[in-house]
Amino acid sequence: xxxxGKYKTARxxxxxxxxxxxxxxxxELVDGVRGAAWPLIRNDLHLSYVxxxxxxxxxxxxxxxxEPILGIWGDVGQRRQLILGGGVAFAIALLMISLxxxxxxxxxxxxxxxxxxxxxxxxSQATLMDIDPTRHEQNMARWSLAGSLGNVIGPLILxxxxxxxxxxxxxxxxxxxLTGWLLVLLWKYPIAAPSSPEGDTIxxxxxxxxxxxxAAKRLTVLRWLTLLxxxxxxxxxxxxxxxxxxxxxxxxxxxxxxxxxxxxxxxxLLGDFLLIPLLDRVRGLSYLKVSAILxxxxxxxxxxxxxxxxxxxxxxxxxxxxxGWYSILxxxxxxxxxxxxxxxxxxTTVFGxxxxxxxxxxxxxxxxxxxxxxxxxxxxAPIALLIGxxxxx
Numbered sequence: 001x002x003x004x005g006k007y008k009t010a011r012x013x014x015x016x017x018x019x020x021x022x023x024x025x026x027x028e029l030v031d032g033v034r035g036a037a038w039p040l041i042r043n044d045l046h047l048s049y050v051x052x053x054x055x056x057x058x059x060x061x062x063x064x065x066x067e068p069i070l071g072i073w074g075d076v077g078q079r080r081q082l083i084l085g086g087g088v089a090f091a092i093a094l095l096m097i098s099l100x101x102x103x104x105x106x107x108x109x110x111x112x113x114x115x116x117x118x119x120x121x122x123x124s125q126a127t128l129m130d131i132d133p134t135r136h137e138q139n140m141a142r143w144s145l146a147g148s149l150g151n152v153i154g155p156l157i158l159x160x161x162x163x164x165x166x167x168x169x170x171x172x173x174x175x176x177x178l179t180g181w182l183l184v185l186l187w188k189y190p191i192a193a194p195s196s197p198e199g200d201t202i203x204x205x206x207x208x209x210x211x212x213x214x215a216a217k218r219l220t221v222l223r224w225l226t227l228l229x230x231x232x233x234x235x236x237x238x239x240x241x242x243x244x245x246x247x248x249x250x251x252x253x254x255x256x257x258x259x260x261x262x263x264x265x266x267x268x269l270l271g272d273f274l275l276i277p278l279l280d281r282v283r284g285l286s287y288l289k290v291s292a293i294l295x296x297x298x299x300x301x302x303x304x305x306x307x308x309x310x311x312x313x314x315x316x317x318x319x320x321x322x323x324g325w326y327s328i329l330x331x332x333x334x335x336x337x338x339x340x341x342x343x344x345x346x347x348t349t350v351f352g353x354x355x356x357x358x359x360x361x362x363x364x365x366x367x368x369x370x371x372x373x374x375x376x377x378x379x380x381a382p383i384a385l386l387i388g389x390x391x392x393x
Contacts, residue, residue, distance in 0.1 A: 020128040028147040032154015037168040063114035072208035074342030080191035086119025094176035126341035136331035137284040145272040224333035229355035230384035267316040271323025284328040292385040
């Protein structure tokens with residue numbers, strides 16, 4: 001039976017789609033709250049820079065070892081249990097974080113949170129892709145829009161709790177309650193594991209490992225996995241360098257650098273919003289090629305023009321043009337691996353381990369040769385996209 005048939009009605013499919021998008025919104029709300037709350041958390045828990053580094057490294061490293069296994073399990077009949085169980089762990093982790101009074105308890109909360117997010121959020125994305133296999137790019141665009149909204153709203157939630165004379169703990173407690181509410185909504189819906197590519201038989205865990213290894217050897221799958229890592233140079237990696245670039249090289253103050261970051265986020269959010277109707281009219285890969293060409297021309301202009309206002313205008317254009325890169329490439333990866341949506345999570349996590357070293361390498365280069373030449377290295381993103389998409393129809 002086709003996977004769509006397992007969800008029975010359009011109402012069920014719509015309900016699941018909305019809940020999964022809300023789960024992604026929630027996950028990025030947590031990221032937005034945490035990012036804005038770091039100064040408060042550091043002062044309240046008396047954290048050293050070493051401890052902050054540990055908080056940013058240890059949970060992610062542990063999750064990177066666990067999530068590939070979760071992805072394969074998600075393809076061999078354990079999808080519903082993993083998503084709901086991950087949601088329960090997600091809520092418990094947020095509750096632990098909200099109650100933490102020292103570094104050890106706070107770290108424990110995030111060590112639980114990261115793999116819980118992989119099980120709850122990443123497998124929700126995989127299941128969303130299974131609901132309608134003909135609209136991977138469109139549903140990934142909706143997913144990205146939900147995430148962008150979470151990144152913008154998260155700091156506002158923190159500001160609201162502080163305005164009500166609550167600490168950062170109150171914001172995390174609210175997010176824990178929201179997780180519980182989403183779990184109640186999700187509980188009544190069916191969540192089916194994808195069918196095997198060979199038929200309706202669900203493979204064993206060993207079969208899942210073999211299928212993952214076989215998929216990783218396919219040139220089409222390798223193309224999308226590789227391009228996803230390169231595209232991130234113009235997404236999260238560039239975002240991480242924007243404030244430093246404006247302060248250290250352009251000579252702005254911290255407030256102006258903050259404006260630059262907000263311009264990037266705001267136009268990225270607008271781009272995610274506009275991408276959804278655009279993909280109903282234009283092929284995703286066609287848009288991606290044009291976007292990469294435009295970015296290849298605009299990014300050098302951004303680096304060489306001297307005026308702050310002109311740089312902001314070009315940065316806004318870059319944020320708008322880059323918006324669909326992750327959605328389209330990730331959607332193509334799901335399309336290339338029918339019946340293996342959980343394994344997509346496995347392979348993206350494994351490749352992400354390599355890609356995750358990119359900011360460290362760029363930081364090393366910036367220390368050795370300077371930030372300006374390092375910023376030029378990000379041009380590898382549009383160049384790689386144009387090379388990788390050259391013969392793709």
